[in-house]
Amino acid sequence: MLALAHVSTDRRRASSAEGVSGDGADSTCPVPPCIRRLVGDSVYDEPVTSLPVLPPRRQRGNRKGHGRVTLADVAERVGVSAITVSRALRKPLMVSPETRDRIERAVAELGYIPNRIAGSLASSSPSAVAAILPSLDNSIFTDVLKGAVGTLESSGYQVVLGNSHFDPRVEATLVETFLAHGVGAIMLTGARHATRARSLLARSGIPVVQTWSLPRRPIGACVGFSNYDASYAMVRHLIERGYRDIAFVSAAVANNDRAAARRRGYAKALVDHGLFDDPRTTLESTFDLAAGAAALDRIRSVRPSTDAVFFANDVLASGAVLAALRLGLRVPADIAIAGFDDVELAGHLMPPLTTVRIDRIGLGVTAAELMLDALAGESIAGRRVDIGFEVIARATT
Amino acid sequence: MLALAHVSTDRRRASSAEGVSGDGADSTCPVPPCIRRLVGDSVYDEPVTSLPVLPPRRQRGNRKGHGRVTLADVAERVGVSAITVSRALRKPLMVSPETRDRIERAVAELGYIPNRIAGSLASSSPSAVAAILPSLDNSIFTDVLKGAVGTLESSGYQVVLGNSHFDPRVEATLVETFLAHGVGAIMLTGARHATRARSLLARSGIPVVQTWSLPRRPIGACVGFSNYDASYAMVRHLIERGYRDIAFVSAAVANNDRAAARRRGYAKALVDHGLFDDPRTTLESTFDLAAGAAALDRIRSVRPSTDAVFFANDVLASGAVLAALRLGLRVPADIAIAGFDDVELAGHLMPPLTTVRIDRIGLGVTAAELMLDALAGESIAGRRVDIGFEVIARATT
DNA sequence: TTGTAGGCGTTATCAC
C-alpha cells in the first residue's frame, strides 16, 4: 500500500501549468524519439482540497483492517448505531430526516466509502457480474461488451471481464474464478462449453446468459440469432446474384459453434441449389486482415474458377477486399466477396462490403437485461431471445 | 436465483446430437430471416456428471447463506476444523500429507469453491483490480486492456472494467465504485482527472497507474510515452517530405491530455520550421471512420492548398484514406495523410498509412506489472515508464 | 424510527 502524502500548495502551482483540472503534461521538449526511464520525485502530490485530513486511526481489537473509514466510524461520530448509518445510506426513508442529515454530513466529512464486499458478504447479494469473451481482438466482441457494461453499470453492477482466448478450458477456469468471486451472473459467448464449466455453473445455480447463439437447451437464458439461417441467407443471396463457384472461410469450427453453424448453413444452401461444397475451398482461418488476404490468395490458386468468397466474419472479408485492391483485382467483377457482422469498416471499404448485420450492442444490452432480471429474482431459465440478422447487400457482390 | 434442476439422462442424448462437448446448436431449419421470441422448456438440463448430487443443505442459525458449500462443510466431512481446510488449500505445507489428502478429496467430492469475497474481507487482501478505459469503440484501448487482462489474470487477479466515455465525472464515479468494491489497484487512461477522482484516490492510498501519458507528477505510477514528442516527430517527417500546408485533426482536447499534447507537438513543429498553424485546419473530431472522411472533406474546402493532413489517430486517418479512394483522390499526390497508433488496418490500406507506432499491448502489460508490483507490497510511487514510439513511414506521405 | 444480537465465510492470532 502506498502512503498518503501531504504536499504544500506551491507544488501544485508548479504542476498545474496546464490550467486544466490538475494534470501534469508530457515532457515538452521536442527531442527525438527515444526510450527513457525516469523516476519522479514524489507521488500523490495533489493536495486533497475537498477532503479533510484525518487523525491517525486507532486500532480496534487485534486485527488490522484497511485503515479505511467504516460504518462504525461514521456512527460514532454522529452518535448513532452503525445500522442506522447503513440504513440512512440504503433506505433513507427509514431514517428520520434530521439523523439522515447529520449522517450524510459525517459521511462527507469523513469521506466514507461503503465496503461493498463486506456488504455483499453480509447480504449475500452480489454486486458484480462476469462477462467472458473469447477475444478482445475483434470489435464484434467488444461491441457486445460495451452494450453489456453500459446497461449493467447504470444498474449499479460491476463487470468483471474474462478473456477465454477461444479455449474452453480457459473458459472453465474463468467460470470457476468468477464463481469464487461471487459474481451474481455470468455471460458466456456461444453455446459450446467444457463439461466442467457446465457442471460448475449448474452446481452454483447462478444465472447464465449465453450469447451469439440460440442453443436449443441453453444453460440458463440465451440471446443471439440463428447463425445457420444467417449464413444460409447470405449464400442464397450470392446464388441469386449468379455466383456459382462459392468458397467459404470461417474461424476454426472446433470450439466455435457460431462458425460451425455458419459453415453448415453455407453447405446446406449450396446443396439446396445443386451446387458443390468443395472441401478445397472451405477454409478455416485466424481472425485478422492478413489472414483474409491469405485466404483469398489460397482460394484463387486452389480453384481459379471461384467467383465468390463468403467470409464468415468481416475482418477476414475486409482483409480480402483490401488485398484485392492491392492486387488490382476487380470486386465483384473478378471475384465477389461477402462478409459477416457488418463492422464499421465494412461500409467504408471500396467497394463497400456485402455482409450480414448483427445488432451487437443490442445483443450486449439484452444479455445484460436478462442478467438484471435474474438478479432481480426473476427466473430467466430457458428464455431464448432472437435478435435476428439482416443481409446487407452492398457492392462487393 | 435459478434452481438447480435434475434431468434424466435420455434428455442428454437428445440434446447432444452435435456430438461435441454438449451443446445445443442453432435451430437448423433454413427459414428466411425473421425475428422470433421462443421460450425453451427447461433449463440446466445438462446432467451434472462430474459432480455428485448433494443432499439438501441444513440451515445453520437464522440467516440463509448462498446455500453454497463452505469451508465448514468440508471441515465437517473430513473431521477437522475449518482453519485446517483453509490452510490445506492455501499453504499445503502447513498441513500433514494425510489430512491434506483427505481434505482434497472432500473438496473435490463436495465441489467446494472458496468464497474469495469472504477471504478478502477477512484478510483485507484484494483479489481484483480495476481498469478504466475512455471507450470500448477504439481498438487502441482494448489492446491495452488485453495486455493488462492477460498479465493480471495469470497472476490470479480479476479485472473489473469501467468505461468512462471520455467523461471525467463518469471516471470519478467509477473510481468511487471501484474503491467501494475493494479493488487492489486502479489503472486509468491519461493524466487528466476530476479533482474528486484525485481526492478519492489519494485518500484511499490505493496504487494507481496512469497510462498513455507521462505526467510529470503522476498520481502513482504511469506508463506511456511523450505524445508531444511523437506528434512533433510526425510533423517533422511531413515537413521533411516537403509538405508545407499541413492540417491537423484530433479528438477533442478538452478532457484528453493525449490529444492536447499531440496538438501542441504539431503546433510547435510548424512554428519551429517557420510554418503557419492555421486555426481553420486544426480540427477536433469524434472517433470514427466517417468522421475522418468528413474532416478531410472539410479541410479541402476550407483550405484547398492543404497538401497533408495529420490525424492524431488511425481511425480518423483510415477514414480519410478510404474516403480519398472513393473520391478518386490520389494519396499522397493530391493530399498526404498521416495517422497515429498503427492499428492493424493502417498497414492494409491502399496506400498503406504512415503513422506512429505505439506498443499498446506492452503498455497494458507494463501497467499490469506495475499494479502487481504494488500489490506485492512494492512502492511504485512516482515510477514513470516510457514505452517510446516509432514513426512508421509508409506510402500515404 | 432506532437499536441489539448474531451471522455471512474466511483468515489472523495465539495457544496447545
Add this chain to the structure above:
DNA sequence: GTGATAACGCCTACAA
C-alpha cells in the same frame, strides 16, 4: 500440525 477465538465490515432478523 491443529484448533479455538475473534475479527473483517456490513446486513438480516427481531425487538424496543
